[in-house]
Amino acid sequence: MAQYNPKSLHAEEFINHEEILETLKYAEENKHNIELIDSILEKARPQKTATGVHCAGLTHREASVLLACDIPEKIEEMYQLAEEIKLAFYGNRIVMFAPLYLSNYCVNGCVYCPYHAKNRHITRKKLTQEEVAREVIALQDMGHKRLAIEAGEDPVNNPIEYILECINTIYSIKHKNGAIRRVNVNIAATTVENYRKLKDAGIGTYILFQETYHKQSYLKLHPAGPKHDYDYHTEAMDRAMDGGIDDVGLGVLFGLEMYKYEFAGLLMHAEHLEAVHGVGPHTISVPRIKRADDIDPDVFDNGLSDELFAKVIACIRIAVPYTGMIISTRESQQVRERALGLGISQISGASRTSVGGYEEEERPHDSEQFDVSDQRSLDEVVHWLMQLGFIPSFCTACYREGRTGDRFMSLCKNGQILNCCHPNALMTLAEYLVDYASEDTKRVGMELIQEELKKIPRDKVREIAAEHIKDICSSNRRDFRF
Numbered sequence: 388m389a390q391y392n393p394k395s396l397h398a399e400e401f402i403n404h405e406e407i408l409e410t411l412k413y414a415e416e417n418k419h420n421i422e423l424i425d426s427i428l429e430k431a432r433p434q435k436t437a438t439g440v441h442c443a444g445l446t447h448r449e450a451s452v453l454l455a456c457d458i459p460e461k462i463e464e465m466y467q468l469a470e471e472i473k474l475a476f477y478g479n480r481i482v483m484f485a486p487l488y489l490s491n492y493c494v495n496g497c498v499y500c501p502y503h504a505k506n507r508h509i510t511r512k513k514l515t516q517e518e519v520a521r522e523v524i525a526l527q528d529m530g531h532k533r534l535a536i537e538a539g540e541d542p543v544n545n546p547i548e549y550i551l552e553c554i555n556t557i558y559s560i561k562h563k564n565g566a567i568r569r570v571n572v573n574i575a576a577t578t579v580e581n582y583r584k585l586k587d588a589g590i591g592t593y594i595l596f597q598e599t600y601h602k603q604s605y606l607k608l609h610p611a612g613p614k615h616d617y618d619y620h621t622e623a624m625d626r627a628m629d630g631g632i633d634d635v636g637l638g639v640l641f642g643l644e645m646y647k648y649e650f651a652g653l654l655m656h657a658e659h660l661e662a663v664h665g666v667g668p669h670t671i672s673v674p675r676i677k678r679a680d681d682i683d684p685d686v687f688d689n690g691l692s693d694e695l696f697a698k699v700i701a702c703i704r705i706a707v708p709y710t711g712m713i714i715s716t717r718e719s720q721q722v723r724e725r726a727l728g729l730g731i732s733q734i735s736g737a738s739r740t741s742v743g744g745y746e747e748e749e750r751p752h753d754s755e756q757f758d759v760s761d762q763r764s765l766d767e768v769v770h771w772l773m774q775l776g777f778i779p780s781f782c783t784a785c786y787r788e789g790r791t792g793d794r795f796m797s798l799c800k801n802g803q804i805l806n807c808c809h810p811n812a813l814m815t816l817a818e819y820l821v822d823y824a825s826e827d828t829k830r831v832g833m834e835l836i837q838e839e840l841k842k843i844p845r846d847k848v849r850e851i852a853a854e855h856i857k858d859i860c861s862s863n864r865r866d867f868r869f
């Protein structure tokens with residue numbers, strides 16, 4: 388039997404089935420242990436330090452106790468604490484991004500995804516470089532600066548050379564005042580050598596969803612293709628980091644397995660990265676299974692209610708305070724609105740989940756990976772965020788200044804990131820408003836910027852930010868950053 392060891396490089400030792408079962412048992416036994424729950428909440432609370440704010444985070448066992456607890460007043464405390472932690476590190480900023488689907492050719496057999504190889508009636512598409520360029524122009528014309536590229540696994544149709552060529556094309560397009568300044572990559576698990584090539588191509592975060600940490604379920608849900616290899620998939624982040632990629636993004640597809648199992652597995656994965664590489668995941672995504680061509684989410688019987696989904700998000704926020712959290716347009720406006728107050732720091736807007744979808748006037752459905760619940764335009768999403776009191780941010784400064792991996796984390800842990808994020812958010816929002824927003828959104832945004840500028844504590848930083856914003860409004864000068 389494999390022994391639990393967070394420092395091991397073997398999947399079955401760092402995501403250890405017995406340890407997860409023990410954790411769930413411990414959580415169940417202690418879910419009404421108020422003394423323990425209070426001490427866990429106390430440990431997780433933000434503490435003021437000489438250099439800023441510090442949060443201790445939680446182990447997977449401690450966090451699992453919170454998740455198991457069903458005492459309404461304690462759940463309310465968890466929600467408040469999650470919000471407090473979020474405000475301490477992220478303030479009221481929400482980073483914006485969009486997915487870009489390059490190809491839906493795929494040799495895998497994932498039973499929850501319509502791109503699986505046996506689906507013979509879905510339209511298969513792969514963008515040419517000219518089409519990539521047109522998609523990027525369409526995304527730039529909306530105002531996006533940060534993309535996550537997506538492609539199925541197919542060594543013949545989507546080899547690494549194709550992905551690299553697309554990244555190159557994306558970064559090369561400069562249309563009007565637009566630019567894509569950070570390309571995150573969501574492609575299949577690959578070799579250290581290929582991760583090195585991605586790093587050299589200048590990617591931001593490498594994102595790979597585990598789908599499920601439960602090995603037996605994983606093997607059944609991925610019956611064919613290279614993705615069937617659970618160990619190779621689970622150990623991918625270690626290879627990515629060995630290939631020099633500092634920022635990796637984790638996620639599970641909620642609904643495939645028991646959410647408590649996935650939650651413990653996810654946090655064990657984060658602990659493993661910290662133990663081996665000295666830096667935890669840059670982001671965690673929280674997708675839930677959705678309807679799509681030949682996929683009915685009702686056949687998966689581990690579906691998560693909106694209420695439990697909110698609790699999972701809050702508990703992740705409390706457990707890994709420094710990790711960005713992402714929610715996509717799979718979720719409705721209403722669900723996203725609630726999640727924003729519980730720890731989400733990054734959302735997509737105006738997403739199209741089909742290959743070549745942005746170029747089309749009407750949202751195409753023939754090659755979609757999943758139904759998009761939130762179908763609003765980017766302008767509507769930006770407007771909505773501002774009305775809720777958030778600052779939509781198009782900032783990519785850390786990546787561009789080389790603040791990745793442990794350099795990013797040490798800034799973040801010292802609370803120093805607050806001195807950069809706020810002015811950067813305001814300057815990139817000003818770019819968006821001047822170049823892309825509707826009149827109404829622009830008016831609301833400019834007022835917000837003036838109010839938020841006053842909150843920058845350091846006089847010098849405030850003056851420089853205000854000066855740059857003036858420049859953005861009166862000229863074509865762009866891309867200022869702290």
Ligand code: SF4
Pocket residue numbers: 493494495496497500501502503504538539540575614
């Ligand atoms: S989830 Fe990814 S690997 Fe699986 S079938 Fe869909 S595109 Fe292919």
Ligand code: SF4
Pocket residue numbers: 482780782783784785786804807808809811
């Ligand atoms: S300054 Fe860095 S951490 Fe802050 S929003 Fe920009 S990229 Fe993110």
